[in-house]
Amino acid sequence: MAAGGGVPRRLAVLVAATAAVVACSTALAAPAQASSAKCQEYLRARNYVVGPKVRAACDVGQNGGASGPLACYVSLLAIEVEAAHASTACNAASD
Template sequence: MTMKKRAVGILAATFAAAALPIMAASPASADQGDCQLSLIDAGYKVGPKVEAACQAGARFSPTAYGTCLMGLLDIGVRADHAQLACGRAG
């Protein structure tokens, strides 16, 4: 086996090993914490109602974003802040 073929083989194996965790990861990288941090950065206090809304937004369901958004709007979060936070949750 030539050195070039060996180097290509090692490079391919290294790339595959590096790419596997990325491909195996869940499709959504955001979570409940990102939602809450977004609201903290916007000046809101995070309590049980914010936690519940962000947790609902982090669920894998077709209604997650809407549930999060309505939960935050119901407790007085501005619409633009709620949209950003819920977008980060899911």
């Protein structure tokens, strides 16, 4: 009977551990997603059209590692976003 009682306990531990991993993954992913959104919101508030090129630039700013903000900045300049706006938006993406 001891062996039978151990299976539900192991299952409960496994379920709890899985839930903890999912919760941590969600908590860590949320800020990164918000950073690209902050970049886009900043530009939208300054009357830029936020289309695929802006979204791609903000995503690069968010996910591009150490060179992400520079790549974002160059991408936004290429689509005629003012330099000051591009700088602020890309810094928001990398936060």
